[in-house]
Amino acid sequence: MSGGLPKSMFRRNTWITYKCLYQYCRNMSVATSGVVKYEDPGLHPSTGHEDPGIRPSSGNKDLSSVTPHFPNAFNIAAYVNSSETLKKLIDLNVDLSKIEKKPYVAVKLLKLDFEKDMKEHIIFLLDHITDPNLLGPFITKNPLIFNESIIDLEVRVNYLVSKRFSKNQINQIVTKNPYWLNFSTMRIDRRLGFHQDHFKLTGDEVRQLTVTQPKIITYNLQHIKTNSFAIREEMGFDDKEIKALLLKKPKLWLMNQISLLHRFNLIHNELGISHKTILQYPQILECRKFRIKQRHSFLEKLGRAQYDPTKENFVPIMALAEGTDTDFCKKYAKCSVSDYNLFLKTL
């Protein structure tokens, strides 16, 4: 197909099946009366001879409420023009194309009405996110928020207040982790307790962890345990170091355990960086492995791979992870980028 043409509506693989078309037609203002009127979906309005009111011959009746049935569609875009709710969601910057990737969520969303089911939630959310522009991404991520009752949401926020989170902190939590409000207070309480036990945290530290990375609280707990095992047993950090690492870079616990271990192996065993230095710059574990490896082997080739700050020609470890290649070559490798590119083509 040529580039500029609009994407066909029928390109996506997701097949949203609507067993009952009436349900979502509730919120489609044009279609409502037409569908309700003709209970048999197979009956075309113009051939419905049982009701004399809609015969083509009766020209003085208003037929604008009669519309054909909506066919099944591959995506939500097919329904957008006939639904005020969906139009408003698009105006709010909600990405419907992402929501329709999960058909069970999309079906639930289509059954909602903006005035009745969404308005209060949106007003509530605007109070609890840091930036109003983030409302669209929030709903894109978690459209099921509309299925929770507003009282529940208030209870969940009040729970955080009772745990002595400040208003600002609560907003940060809700914004950073859109799924937070879908968790009941019981579950959240259990999970906060789990993290406090598992990492031996004080109350303040739990609060700090929750605000810096709220995703870790609602994450798969088995995954957290696996990563804790990897960091404690396989990498050899002790409990105190783990605590410091957790409060500095909680993201490490959300990463894949195997790739994390590969990175650590490269940094600790091949580059010879001590646990203490890694603890000082935990960001190094977030950098992709090939980037560190390429830069390290280049420095090694030049004879500049010297990461000990007590000796001369010291290269800080973060130089391998941060910045552009141009900066790296100029500052630490002391050569031009083209030399580095040539080197990369010999790997």
Add this chain to the structure above:
Amino acid sequence: MVKLRDAAQAYKALNGLICVYKPPCVPLRRVQHTVITNLCRDLNALPDRLLESRVEIVGATNEPMSVRLVQNYADHRLASGPRYLHEDFRCSWAAHLGLFSSGVLLLGINDGTRLTYKINTSRLIRAYKIHGQLGKATDTYFWNGKTIERATYNHITREKIDSVVAHMQAAHQKTMYELSGVHMESETAYELASRGVIRPSNGKLPVLYGIKCVHFQPPNFTLEVQAINEYDRYLWTLVHDLGVQLKTAAHCAGVQCVRHGKFHTDLALLRKHWTLEHLLENMQQCQELLDDNQRLLRPETAMLTA
């Protein structure tokens, strides 16, 4: 360099061959995936076309109805999704490079898939740098295998390795003529040889045209090999055989494709340069190279039908 006005124009320009540098330990499929993902990302970031409008006829049917032109929400990016997706691109490779091999890789994008097919069937010569290590043999013939044998390599000198390599090259050339089915000392064989290298007619038979040792610093050494129809495992066994013939053990430490026909490493794009602008520029360079060398796609040398 093409000036990019909008995404549609850029997409239309994306038909052709690109030459990328495949890093080692990255599967070919992931290279393809990354290139296409980056193209989609960059195309979607370019200025979009105007939104379509929609004609609506509204009002009661028994009275004069009104016609309005409204914005078509179904065409909105948030409803219909990103304009360019993976499925919009066809992508194929000209020659397969194994997981652990690195080097020049030719990919065809959209209509360029036809070019990769032509390049594949014209059997261009590929040049490789094969890094080997003496003293250890592994069960896979590669560095990642289990060690099955250790041996000393103090007796290996540059002269010895050169002579063995020259012998290997001669043996390969000899089999090439033998497989062509003509007598080695006949007039036909001479005429065959005068028309250039003999190419295999199918994609099955690996043929080596030259082997040379370009770097020797025990235990490491590097061979440069020109070949057609080879594959990574075949090159690994070559190093293993060399080790046996040198009365020691050897395994392959890396395979790097430095040339594919006329496509050299200096043309190949590094991973950090796999962006729309660089790829478009590279595509143009590749097209110029193909236009200058028409024989690349239609080689006129003898075919080996064995």
